[in-house]
Amino acid sequence: MLTWIEAVAFGAGGGLIAEAVVTYGRMNAWQQARHAARAAEAALPPLDKFIDPFADSLAALMRVTLGGAAGWLLHTEVTGIYAAVTVGASAPALLAQIGRATTPSEALRGPREAMLEPLASADSEGPSRIREEAP
Incomplete structure:
Protein backbone atom coordinates (compact mmCIF):
# COMPACT_ATOMS: atom_id res chain seq x y z
CA MET A 1 0.00 0.00 0.00
CA ALA A 101 -23.73 10.79 -5.47
CA THR A 102 -25.90 12.79 -3.09
CA THR A 103 -26.19 10.48 -0.11
CA PRO A 104 -25.17 6.91 0.56
CA SER A 105 -28.78 5.87 1.13
CA GLU A 106 -29.86 7.29 -2.25
CA ALA A 107 -26.92 5.60 -3.93
CA LEU A 108 -28.00 2.29 -2.42
CA ARG A 109 -31.73 2.81 -2.96
CA GLY A 110 -31.48 3.97 -6.60
CA PRO A 111 -30.20 0.80 -8.28
CA ARG A 112 -32.52 -1.42 -6.23
CA GLU A 113 -35.58 0.49 -7.40
CA ALA A 114 -34.36 0.27 -10.97
CA MET A 115 -33.93 -3.50 -10.63
CA LEU A 116 -37.44 -3.93 -9.20
CA GLU A 117 -39.22 -2.08 -12.06
CA PRO A 118 -39.05 -5.00 -14.55
CA LEU A 119 -40.39 -7.35 -11.88
CA ALA A 120 -43.31 -5.04 -11.15
CA SER A 121 -44.22 -4.78 -14.85
CA ALA A 122 -44.08 -8.59 -15.22
CA ASP A 123 -46.42 -8.98 -12.24
CA SER A 124 -48.90 -6.51 -13.72
CA GLU A 125 -49.04 -8.47 -16.99
CA GLY A 126 -49.94 -11.60 -15.10
CA PRO A 127 -48.75 -15.18 -15.18
CA SER A 128 -50.33 -15.86 -18.60
CA ARG A 129 -47.67 -13.71 -20.27
CA ILE A 130 -44.93 -15.66 -18.57
CA ARG A 131 -46.44 -18.98 -19.66
CA GLU A 132 -46.78 -17.79 -23.26
CA GLU A 133 -43.12 -16.86 -23.50
CA ALA A 134 -41.87 -20.06 -21.87
CA PRO A 135 -40.66 -22.80 -24.25
Missing part, protein backbone atom coordinates in the same frame (compact mmCIF):
# COMPACT_ATOMS: atom_id res chain seq x y z
CA LEU A 2 1.21 3.50 -0.82
CA THR A 3 1.57 6.27 1.71
CA TRP A 4 -0.65 9.27 1.16
CA ILE A 5 2.30 11.34 -0.07
CA GLU A 6 3.17 8.72 -2.69
CA ALA A 7 -0.47 8.43 -3.76
CA VAL A 8 -0.69 12.22 -4.16
CA ALA A 9 2.55 12.36 -6.16
CA PHE A 10 1.66 9.48 -8.47
CA GLY A 11 -1.92 10.76 -8.81
CA ALA A 12 -0.60 14.16 -9.85
CA GLY A 13 1.71 12.40 -12.28
CA GLY A 14 -1.29 10.61 -13.76
CA GLY A 15 -3.03 13.96 -14.19
CA LEU A 16 0.07 15.28 -15.95
CA ILE A 17 0.15 12.25 -18.26
CA ALA A 18 -3.53 12.79 -19.13
CA GLU A 19 -2.83 16.45 -19.89
CA ALA A 20 0.11 15.45 -22.09
CA VAL A 21 -2.24 13.21 -24.09
CA VAL A 22 -4.69 16.11 -24.52
CA THR A 23 -1.87 18.42 -25.63
CA TYR A 24 -0.65 15.78 -28.06
CA GLY A 25 -4.14 15.69 -29.59
CA ARG A 26 -4.04 19.45 -30.12
CA MET A 27 -0.56 19.29 -31.62
CA ASN A 28 -1.67 16.48 -33.91
CA ALA A 29 -4.66 18.55 -35.07
CA TRP A 30 -2.30 21.47 -35.79
CA GLN A 31 0.01 19.17 -37.75
CA GLN A 32 -2.90 17.83 -39.81
CA ALA A 33 -4.13 21.37 -40.52
CA ARG A 34 -0.62 22.37 -41.65
CA HIS A 35 -0.40 19.36 -43.97
CA ALA A 36 -3.81 20.18 -45.45
CA ALA A 37 -2.81 23.82 -45.92
CA ARG A 38 0.46 22.83 -47.62
CA ALA A 39 -1.42 20.49 -49.96
CA ALA A 40 -3.85 23.28 -50.84
CA GLU A 41 -1.00 25.82 -51.03
CA ALA A 42 -2.79 27.99 -48.48
CA ALA A 43 -1.48 29.94 -45.52
CA LEU A 44 -0.18 27.71 -42.74
CA PRO A 45 -2.25 27.91 -39.53
CA PRO A 46 -0.35 29.24 -36.51
CA LEU A 47 0.07 27.11 -33.42
CA ASP A 48 -1.88 29.56 -31.26
CA LYS A 49 -5.05 28.62 -33.16
CA PHE A 50 -4.81 25.20 -31.54
CA ILE A 51 -3.09 25.90 -28.21
CA ASP A 52 -3.87 28.75 -25.82
CA PRO A 53 -0.86 28.85 -23.47
CA PHE A 54 -2.60 30.64 -20.60
CA ALA A 55 -5.84 28.65 -20.60
CA ASP A 56 -4.14 25.34 -21.34
CA SER A 57 -1.60 25.92 -18.56
CA LEU A 58 -4.39 26.58 -16.08
CA ALA A 59 -6.24 23.49 -17.25
CA ALA A 60 -3.05 21.43 -16.89
CA LEU A 61 -2.49 22.79 -13.39
CA MET A 62 -6.07 21.94 -12.46
CA ARG A 63 -5.76 18.41 -13.89
CA VAL A 64 -2.54 17.83 -11.91
CA THR A 65 -4.23 19.21 -8.77
CA LEU A 66 -7.28 16.99 -9.27
CA GLY A 67 -5.02 13.99 -9.87
CA GLY A 68 -3.21 14.67 -6.60
CA ALA A 69 -6.49 15.21 -4.77
CA ALA A 70 -7.91 11.94 -6.09
CA GLY A 71 -4.72 10.17 -5.05
CA TRP A 72 -5.06 11.62 -1.56
CA LEU A 73 -8.78 10.79 -1.27
CA LEU A 74 -8.25 7.20 -2.38
CA HIS A 75 -4.80 6.54 -0.89
CA THR A 76 -6.16 3.82 1.37
CA GLU A 77 -7.69 2.03 -1.64
CA VAL A 78 -4.74 2.43 -4.00
CA THR A 79 -2.35 -0.50 -3.71
CA GLY A 80 0.29 0.29 -6.31
CA ILE A 81 1.94 2.91 -8.46
CA TYR A 82 -0.02 2.04 -11.60
CA ALA A 83 -3.29 2.28 -9.72
CA ALA A 84 -2.35 5.69 -8.34
CA VAL A 85 -1.39 6.94 -11.81
CA THR A 86 -4.68 5.63 -13.19
CA VAL A 87 -6.65 7.34 -10.43
CA GLY A 88 -4.83 10.59 -11.19
CA ALA A 89 -5.37 10.32 -14.92
CA SER A 90 -9.09 9.68 -14.48
CA ALA A 91 -9.51 12.19 -11.65
CA PRO A 92 -11.86 14.69 -13.35
CA ALA A 93 -14.35 11.97 -14.34
CA LEU A 94 -13.90 10.08 -11.08
CA LEU A 95 -14.43 13.11 -8.86
CA ALA A 96 -17.41 14.25 -10.93
CA GLN A 97 -19.02 10.84 -10.43
CA ILE A 98 -18.36 10.96 -6.69
CA GLY A 99 -19.83 14.47 -6.61
CA ARG A 100 -23.06 13.29 -8.26
Whole structure:
Protein backbone atom coordinates (compact mmCIF):
# COMPACT_ATOMS: atom_id res chain seq x y z
CA MET A 1 0.00 0.00 0.00
CA LEU A 2 1.21 3.50 -0.82
CA THR A 3 1.57 6.27 1.71
CA TRP A 4 -0.65 9.27 1.16
CA ILE A 5 2.30 11.34 -0.07
CA GLU A 6 3.17 8.72 -2.69
CA ALA A 7 -0.47 8.43 -3.76
CA VAL A 8 -0.69 12.22 -4.16
CA ALA A 9 2.55 12.36 -6.16
CA PHE A 10 1.66 9.48 -8.47
CA GLY A 11 -1.92 10.76 -8.81
CA ALA A 12 -0.60 14.16 -9.85
CA GLY A 13 1.71 12.40 -12.28
CA GLY A 14 -1.29 10.61 -13.76
CA GLY A 15 -3.03 13.96 -14.19
CA LEU A 16 0.07 15.28 -15.95
CA ILE A 17 0.15 12.25 -18.26
CA ALA A 18 -3.53 12.79 -19.13
CA GLU A 19 -2.83 16.45 -19.89
CA ALA A 20 0.11 15.45 -22.09
CA VAL A 21 -2.24 13.21 -24.09
CA VAL A 22 -4.69 16.11 -24.52
CA THR A 23 -1.87 18.42 -25.63
CA TYR A 24 -0.65 15.78 -28.06
CA GLY A 25 -4.14 15.69 -29.59
CA ARG A 26 -4.04 19.45 -30.12
CA MET A 27 -0.56 19.29 -31.62
CA ASN A 28 -1.67 16.48 -33.91
CA ALA A 29 -4.66 18.55 -35.07
CA TRP A 30 -2.30 21.47 -35.79
CA GLN A 31 0.01 19.17 -37.75
CA GLN A 32 -2.90 17.83 -39.81
CA ALA A 33 -4.13 21.37 -40.52
CA ARG A 34 -0.62 22.37 -41.65
CA HIS A 35 -0.40 19.36 -43.97
CA ALA A 36 -3.81 20.18 -45.45
CA ALA A 37 -2.81 23.82 -45.92
CA ARG A 38 0.46 22.83 -47.62
CA ALA A 39 -1.42 20.49 -49.96
CA ALA A 40 -3.85 23.28 -50.84
CA GLU A 41 -1.00 25.82 -51.03
CA ALA A 42 -2.79 27.99 -48.48
CA ALA A 43 -1.48 29.94 -45.52
CA LEU A 44 -0.18 27.71 -42.74
CA PRO A 45 -2.25 27.91 -39.53
CA PRO A 46 -0.35 29.24 -36.51
CA LEU A 47 0.07 27.11 -33.42
CA ASP A 48 -1.88 29.56 -31.26
CA LYS A 49 -5.05 28.62 -33.16
CA PHE A 50 -4.81 25.20 -31.54
CA ILE A 51 -3.09 25.90 -28.21
CA ASP A 52 -3.87 28.75 -25.82
CA PRO A 53 -0.86 28.85 -23.47
CA PHE A 54 -2.60 30.64 -20.60
CA ALA A 55 -5.84 28.65 -20.60
CA ASP A 56 -4.14 25.34 -21.34
CA SER A 57 -1.60 25.92 -18.56
CA LEU A 58 -4.39 26.58 -16.08
CA ALA A 59 -6.24 23.49 -17.25
CA ALA A 60 -3.05 21.43 -16.89
CA LEU A 61 -2.49 22.79 -13.39
CA MET A 62 -6.07 21.94 -12.46
CA ARG A 63 -5.76 18.41 -13.89
CA VAL A 64 -2.54 17.83 -11.91
CA THR A 65 -4.23 19.21 -8.77
CA LEU A 66 -7.28 16.99 -9.27
CA GLY A 67 -5.02 13.99 -9.87
CA GLY A 68 -3.21 14.67 -6.60
CA ALA A 69 -6.49 15.21 -4.77
CA ALA A 70 -7.91 11.94 -6.09
CA GLY A 71 -4.72 10.17 -5.05
CA TRP A 72 -5.06 11.62 -1.56
CA LEU A 73 -8.78 10.79 -1.27
CA LEU A 74 -8.25 7.20 -2.38
CA HIS A 75 -4.80 6.54 -0.89
CA THR A 76 -6.16 3.82 1.37
CA GLU A 77 -7.69 2.03 -1.64
CA VAL A 78 -4.74 2.43 -4.00
CA THR A 79 -2.35 -0.50 -3.71
CA GLY A 80 0.29 0.29 -6.31
CA ILE A 81 1.94 2.91 -8.46
CA TYR A 82 -0.02 2.04 -11.60
CA ALA A 83 -3.29 2.28 -9.72
CA ALA A 84 -2.35 5.69 -8.34
CA VAL A 85 -1.39 6.94 -11.81
CA THR A 86 -4.68 5.63 -13.19
CA VAL A 87 -6.65 7.34 -10.43
CA GLY A 88 -4.83 10.59 -11.19
CA ALA A 89 -5.37 10.32 -14.92
CA SER A 90 -9.09 9.68 -14.48
CA ALA A 91 -9.51 12.19 -11.65
CA PRO A 92 -11.86 14.69 -13.35
CA ALA A 93 -14.35 11.97 -14.34
CA LEU A 94 -13.90 10.08 -11.08
CA LEU A 95 -14.43 13.11 -8.86
CA ALA A 96 -17.41 14.25 -10.93
CA GLN A 97 -19.02 10.84 -10.43
CA ILE A 98 -18.36 10.96 -6.69
CA GLY A 99 -19.83 14.47 -6.61
CA ARG A 100 -23.06 13.29 -8.26
CA ALA A 101 -23.73 10.79 -5.47
CA THR A 102 -25.90 12.79 -3.09
CA THR A 103 -26.19 10.48 -0.11
CA PRO A 104 -25.17 6.91 0.56
CA SER A 105 -28.78 5.87 1.13
CA GLU A 106 -29.86 7.29 -2.25
CA ALA A 107 -26.92 5.60 -3.93
CA LEU A 108 -28.00 2.29 -2.42
CA ARG A 109 -31.73 2.81 -2.96
CA GLY A 110 -31.48 3.97 -6.60
CA PRO A 111 -30.20 0.80 -8.28
CA ARG A 112 -32.52 -1.42 -6.23
CA GLU A 113 -35.58 0.49 -7.40
CA ALA A 114 -34.36 0.27 -10.97
CA MET A 115 -33.93 -3.50 -10.63
CA LEU A 116 -37.44 -3.93 -9.20
CA GLU A 117 -39.22 -2.08 -12.06
CA PRO A 118 -39.05 -5.00 -14.55
CA LEU A 119 -40.39 -7.35 -11.88
CA ALA A 120 -43.31 -5.04 -11.15
CA SER A 121 -44.22 -4.78 -14.85
CA ALA A 122 -44.08 -8.59 -15.22
CA ASP A 123 -46.42 -8.98 -12.24
CA SER A 124 -48.90 -6.51 -13.72
CA GLU A 125 -49.04 -8.47 -16.99
CA GLY A 126 -49.94 -11.60 -15.10
CA PRO A 127 -48.75 -15.18 -15.18
CA SER A 128 -50.33 -15.86 -18.60
CA ARG A 129 -47.67 -13.71 -20.27
CA ILE A 130 -44.93 -15.66 -18.57
CA ARG A 131 -46.44 -18.98 -19.66
CA GLU A 132 -46.78 -17.79 -23.26
CA GLU A 133 -43.12 -16.86 -23.50
CA ALA A 134 -41.87 -20.06 -21.87
CA PRO A 135 -40.66 -22.80 -24.25
